[in-house]
Amino acid sequence: MMDFMEEAIGQAEIALKHDEVPIGAVIVKDGKIIAKGYNKREKSQNALMHAEIIAIKKACRKLKSWRLDGCSIYVTLEPCPMCSGAIANARIARLVYGCEEKSSGDNLCEKILSSTRLNHKVEIVFDEKYSEKCGRLLSDFFKNKRK
């Protein structure tokens, strides 16, 4: 079976090459990748251009629907509130993330994805196997920035 988190990491590595914070995402339906995205905030100078948002936009276009029923999204980092909300709004069934967001202790991703607001709950999977690899991409990036 194809390892979708490896594909998300591949997207993060593209972001890195463009000197963007290395975060990547892929969306999977019926065992196939239907959309990919990597963080483009700096190049686009658009606050919305996170990896998840780009992938969701492409997936909606591909399925010709704002509802991404039955889809899973694989992201290298636990999503921010904007992206968590977008995942819920698009009715994505499952989120798999590679490493935890440690900059806050408020657990907003889980709160947003389990909110009863939409009568839709997103299953959340923390993919520990990739945690170190996904985290190292980010910590190396910020370490180099501070040099």
Next chain:
Amino acid sequence: MMDFMEEAIGQAEIALKHDEVPIGAVIVKDGKIIAKGYNKREKSQNALMHAEIIAIKKACRKLKSWRLDGCSIYVTLEPCPMCSGAIANARIARLVYGCEEKSSGDNLCEKILSSTRLNHKVEIVFDEKYSEKCGRLLSDFFKNKRK
């Protein structure tokens, strides 16, 4: 002084004409509207196309920056988690909303906007003066849908 919530309501009324859930937003900088948006989810079949997201994208383009420092966003309805997160990510200074989101009691908008994650807190103003008008637009829309 121009009443910016009236302008946001004007955007919601455009959404209504297109048979979209009537929600509108405007972004203001230095006393001038720099971007407008209305909900286009159905027409675009894109889960991201909320009024606030459209306005933020336009404002970033206009200011050529992902940072919307010193900007205020006026929205007819208390933003969902995705839009609340986008407002924080774009470093918008102030949110003014017309009516409260009553479909959940989890207060996520406030939690997201006051999260310490970004070292940025968004001031939140509930504009009671327009609450009834903004709310009636929505309730009339859903009442007609159920007919």
